[in-house]
Amino acid sequence: MSQEGYDKLVAELQRLESVERPKASAAIAEARDKGDLSENSEYDAAKEAQAHLEDKINKMKVSIAEAKIVDLSRLSTDAVQIMSKVEMTNMSTKAKMVYTIVSENEANLKQGKISIKTPIAQGLLNHKEGDIVEVEIPRGIIKLRIDKISIEA
Structure with missing residues (x-):
């Protein structure tokens, strides 16, 4: 966290x-x-x-x-990981989304912070910019393109 x-x-x-x-x-x-x-x-x-x-x-x-405190200065934007801010596009609706992947205790959807344990976060982990990932959510499977990965300090 x-x-x-x-x-x-x-x-x-x-x-x-x-x-x-x-x-x-x-x-x-x-x-x-x-x-x-x-x-x-x-x-x-x-x-x-x-x-x-x-x-x-x-x-x-x-x-x-x-708790394990994450040193943000040591994180990379090469692939999605905890504390990554991920800008993505839903390939079927073309809707843009931005989420920061955080610990369960810090999750707050109104602030765009999703738990690392959610299906979307799990589907994005270890993928890179440009990747299109298929994520299984309760309503079915969605395809998301990772547009940008950044770290917010």
Whole structure:
């Protein structure tokens, strides 16, 4: 993943631990003060929300522990790889598309960032400019021509 993506993940983890976790504990305490826990749906909901939060925190900790930060200066534009910005043309519709291939945690379609695990990214990997690749997507097979490969710092 990029250094920027790693930094965002660490900041979000810190926010969850320092802001959201105390809020969840306070919600449980407030619900507990309302009496009989056996019939207290507010208490059950607060406990469930806390469990979801703790699960999210644990998953983020694993992602951070397993993260490998990509040194963008060492990447090549010879072939598509993680962190490549790929300009391509859909050969059947002639539609132009631009995607940057990123780690799963950094994927954001609105920003044009697709996960390396998506069918399109998998189909493009290791191909060069000018190559026409056939990519199997849920709706069938599409042909994409790789027009340009670059690295965005």
